[in-house]
Amino acid sequence: MAACSDHPNIECLTYSAVREVSGNAGDFTVTVAKRPRYINESLCTGCGECTEKCPGKVPDEFNLGLAKRKSIFFHFAQAVPRIPVIDPTACLMLTKGKCGVCQKKCGAGAIDFKQTEQLVKARVGTIVVATGFDIYDASLATEYGFGRIKNVLSSLQYERLISASGPSGGHLNKPSDGKPAHKIAYVLCVGSRDITSNNYCSALCCMYAAKDAMLAREHDAGSESFVFYTDTRCSGKGFWQYFEKARSEYGVNFIRGRVSRITEDHSGNPVMWYEDTKQRRAKTLTADMVILANAIVPAFGTDKLAAMLGIELDKFGFIATNSFSPTDTNRDGIFVAGCVGGPRDIAEAVAHASAAAARAAETVTREAAVPAIGNRG
Amino acid sequence: MSTVTKQPRKAEKAEEKAPATVFEPSILAFACNWCSYAGADLAGVSRLQYPPNVKLIRVMCSGRVSPIFVLEAFKKGADGVIITGCHIGDCHYQDGNVKAETMFKKLAEVLRVLGVEPERLRLEWISASEGQRFATIMTEFTEKVRKLGPLLSPEQIKAQETGPAESSDLKELVRETGVYQCIECGKCTGGCLMARFNPQVSPRLAMKNFFVSYFSHKQPLKLLSMDEVWYCLTCETCHYHCPAGVDFAKFIVWLRSEAIKLGKTGTPTHGGVMHAMMEFQALGLKQNRLDWVDSSAQVDEKSDTMYYVGCLPYFEPIFTETGAHPLAMARNTLKILNALGIKPSVYEGEVCCGHDLYWTGNIEGFKKLAALNLENIQKTGVKRIIFSCPECFYTYKILYPQFFKTVEVETVHMMQLLDEKIKKGELKLGRLEGKFTFQDPCRLGRLLAIYDEPRRVLKSVKGLDLQCMEEIRKESICCGSTHWVSCSSYTKQLQKYRLGQAVDTGASTLLTACPKCQIHLSCAAKDLKTKMKIQDYTEIIVQAMEQA
Ligand code: SF4
Ligand code: SF4
Ligand code: SF4
C-alpha cells in the first residue's frame, strides 16, 4: 500500500467513494467524493498528538469491536496515508459544538472542523474494481449465538486477538472474563455452502482454520484445538500437506460434522451440538472459545458500485466474470481483481490482480490518446 | 365356553317374516377374566337367557380395556359397548378397575362430544357369583341400544375402508423433500432435539438407510428400523437448519405412510385414542362440540368471521389431570374477540383439521377431514377464519392448499390479530406484574416464522417482565410431540430440559401458545414437581383486559 501511494504515477484517493462514472473504455470520467477527514492533509505531519487526549471512546472497527478507539483516530497502525480521521458521528465538536481538544494539541494547525465533502473528477482510460469483500454477519445464523454468547467470535476477531499488535497483545483471552482460553473450537462453513445464506464455498476457511488452530497451539502448547468441518477443501499445491501437518504435528483435532447449534452453559462457556459423522453419534463439546469461519460475502455497496459502473453481478452479488476471462466484466475497459469477483485466497488474489493490471494496461495502450491518470477536469 | 352361539336367533326368524322391523344391535362386551367372565360363565351353566347380540371379549382385567378398543369397536359397527369388571376392592390386580373407571369417565365425555349417545357405553361391576346380574344387565343394555337404533349406517362403515394402497411417486418425493441434495454434514442430527437424548437417532443416517434400501433392495423401508421412522417429533428443526434445504420431516411423513401400508404403525400416545377420535370426526355424526360456549359469549351464526376451535373440546376431558385446561383457550379467545368487537361464528359441523393424521402419515384420513372442513367453508360462506391453535392454523394455511388447490378464505392466527389490534390501540390492557417466559410453538414459530408478534403482544401488557430462555425462536425446543406419537423417556428428558431452561430465566410462569405445548409441558411439570407454572397466553391477555 505504501509502495502504491509513493509511486509517482499513482494517485491514491483514500476515504473516498465513487459517485458517478461516465464514458467508455479509453475515456471514462469518474466522479469521486472525498469524504471530509476534518484534517488539512497538506498540513498534517502524522505525529498523532491529536489522538492522545480526545475524550471519545468508540468501538474500534479495525479490531471488530474488541477494543475502543478515539473520535480522532488512525484506522490502523499501518494506515496509508498516515493522516488521522475525525469520526463525525462521535466527535463532541462536530456533534455538540464543544471540545476542540485535538485542535489545541495539533502543533501543525491541521484540524479543520469546517472541511466538507469534495467532488473530484478523474478522466481515466480503464477501471479496475478491487473493493474486496466483507465477512458474513454470523449473527444471522442464529443457531450459533454470535453476538449473544460472548465467547463465540468471528474469524477476523480471532485474527485480531492472536495478533501481537492486537487488543490483547496476542493473548487468546476470553471476552467473557478476560481469562486465557485453553480449549478452542473452530466452526467451519458459517454462512457458506448453505442455501439459507450463501450457497457457495468461501474457499479460504478450511485452510485458515488449520492455520488458526496451529497458531493457538504455538501460542499455548497446553491448549486444545477442535476444528469442525463439512469437507476438507484443501485444493492447491501443498495445501493438504499443510492440513495434515496441523493434525499430525500440532495435534489439532479435526471432527467431521457441521456444528448444529451453540448454546451457553452456566459458566459462560459455549457448548457445541453436532454429529460426529464418522462415529455416527450426536454429541456435545464444551469449549472456552469458539471461532466461526465466516463466509466471504460481497462487500457492502458492491451492488451500488456495479450499477454505477454498468457492470453485472452474479447471482451471489459478486461482480460477474467469465471462467475464461476471470478478470473481465461485461463492460469493455472495466476489470476486477480479488474477492470482489468471488472468494479467493491471497496468492490467487495477487495473481488475479496482476492479470487485471495487464488487461487494463492492454486497454490503455490500445487506445492511443489517453489522458494521464490524475489529469482532472 | 361361549354362551352366545348356543342361543337360538329368535330375531333372525322374526326378520324372515317382517324384514327390517326389528333392529338387531351389535353389542360388544369386555369382561375381566376373574370376575365378570366367570359371571358370564355362571349365567351360561345356569341356562340363563340373554340376547345373542352381545359378543363377549375376555380381557385379563377391566383396566386393560384401552379407550381405543371402544372407539375402534364403534367405528367398525358396534352399536353399544359394555365394559365389565370386578367390584371395586375386588380387583385381582389391586386397582385395575379403578383405572378402568377413570378411563371410562374420560372416554364417555369424548364419545359424548363425538356425538355418540352416552347410553351406548356402559361400565358395570359383575362378580363371578353374579350370573343373574350379568344376564339382566346384558338384556337391559341390548334393549336400550336397540331403541337407540344403529350408530353408523352400513355406508358410513364402508366409507372407512381405504382402497388398495396407491404407489407413491418416489421421484416426486425426492424432488419435493430435497433428500438427494443432502451433503451428509450431520447438522440435522446434531441439532435434532431427539438425538440430544436418544443416541440411536440420526436423520442423516435414516436418509442414507432409505437410499440403500431403495436402490439396492427396491424396498424403501428394508434397512430402516421402525424406531427410525417413528421417533421424529416433526419439529422441523433439522429442516430449517439444513444447509441443503432437505425437508426431513416431510420425508418422514412419506416414510410413515409407506410403513402404514405395510401395517407398521408407530407407538401412538394415549393408546391411539387421539388418532381414533380424529378419524371418528370424519364419520359425519352430529357432534356436541359447542357445549363450552358460555351464555355470556357473543357468537353470531351469520358472521363472516369464524373462530375455528379445533380439538380443544376433546383435549379437555382427556388432559384435565395434567393441570392443563385446553378449553380455557377457547373461552378466552372468544372473550378477546368479543372485546375487539368481533362476534364470530363457532360451527358445530367443524371437524378436526387433520394435522395429526397428516404428520403420522395417515394421508387418507387427513384428506377426509380436510375435505369436510373445506366443504364447511363453502356451506357457511365464511370469509375469514380465526385460529387459536397454531397447528390448525398451519394446516389450513399451508397444508390444505397443497392438497386442494382452491382455499379461498382468509386465515388469521390470534397472535397476528392481537398484534395488529394492540398496535392500533383497539384493545385496552391493564397492568399485570410478574416474570414470564414464552415457548415458541413449532408451527407458529419455525414453520410460519411468527416470532415477533407473540413477543410484542406479551410486552404490551404493562408490568409483564418477559424473559428469554436459552433456545428460542428458530432454535426453540419442541414440547415433545406434535402429533401424539412416540412419547417416551426421551421426550420426557426433552421436556425436563426445556423446563430447566424456563427455570433458569427466573420466571415463575411459562406461557404457551399451543394447546399441545400446554398439555405436554404441564404433564412434565407435574411429573417433575417443578414450581414452574404453565399457562396459556390467552389467560394473561384476558387478565390484563380485566385490569384495564
Ligand atoms: S492532525 Fe495535527 S496532531 Fe494530528 S497527526 Fe496531524 S499533525 Fe499531528
Ligand atoms: S474535538 Fe472531537 S476529535 Fe477532537 S478531541 Fe474533541 S471529541 Fe475528539
Ligand atoms: S473453504 Fe471449507 S470451511 Fe470454507 S466454505 Fe469451503 S468447505 Fe466450508
Ligand code: SF4
Ligand atoms: S443437515 Fe441437511 S445436508 Fe446436512 S446431513 Fe442433514 S439433511 Fe443432509
Ligand code: SF4
Ligand atoms: S423434525 Fe425434529 S425430531 Fe424430527 S428429525 Fe428433525 S429435528 Fe429431529
